[in-house]
Amino acid sequence: MTLNYSAKIILDAKENTKAIFDSVNTDNEFYPENPVRTEIKFDKKLTISVESDQITHLRANLNSTLRLIQASHDSIESVKI
16 A cells, blocks of 8 residues: 655754653554554654655644654753753
C-alpha cells in the first residue's frame, strides 16, 4: 500500500534533544492503532517522519506531535537553574 501524504521534520534542541525524544517517542510506541505511520528517530537531532493516506490525519498527527515536543521543551527549560 502506498501512502499519499508524507512529512519529515528535523529538530535540533541542543542538549535537550535526547530528553525530548524519550518523552515524545514513548507516546508514539504506545499507540499502535495510530492511522498515521509515525517514525521518530534520534541521532544527534530528532527526525519525525509521518505518512498517511488522509491529509487530515497527517495534519492532526503533526499538530499533536509538535505540541508534545513544545511541552517537553518548555518543561525542561522551566526547571533549569
